[in-house]
Amino acid sequence: MNVISSDARIADLIGLLSVLNNIFDGRTDLYQLEKEMEVDVDDLMPIVYTASQMGLVTVGEGDIIISDKGLEFLKSNIKKRKEIIRESLTKIEPFVTAMELKVFSLNELLETLQRKGIQNYNKPEGMYELQLIILEWGVYSGLISRLDENRFKVNYDKS
Structure with missing residues (x-):
């Protein structure tokens, strides 16, 4: 059962997707992402799980990859x-x-x-x-x- 984390914030989601897309060209190792965002893994994972459950990223074998839906989100205006x-x-x-x-x-x-x-x-x-x-x-x-x-x-x- 997918349950949104109470530690996940919309601002964190936007930051995660922006860093993933702009710095890592849409794909990186979770460890590298953690270092770039200057957060502890315990603080990073709630938004990673939430973004994954929402279909904005995929996570596997230590890598995180922005999805087409995640790219659409980044390129969209606030209403979209x-x-x-x-x-x-x-x-x-x-x-x-x-x-x-x-x-x-x-x-x-x-x-x-x-x-x-x-x-x-x-x-x-x-x-x-x-x-x-x-x-x-x-x-x-x-x-x-x-x-x-x-x-x-x-x-x-x-x-």
């Missing part, structure tokens, strides 16, 4: 980038579950994720991390709207 993110999120938790609920509170989303066996947010800071992901990725991309302080709505129709 949000569209690419929105489409990609529809296949990643917690957004898959949010789409099933359509309108939800963070508590409802958290409980539903736990019933599905997704335990990533089953910790003291889990609710905060879930809110961060919903706002940072979901609201930014337009996949989710905030109705009020506690309620959210999905803006996506699968059909």
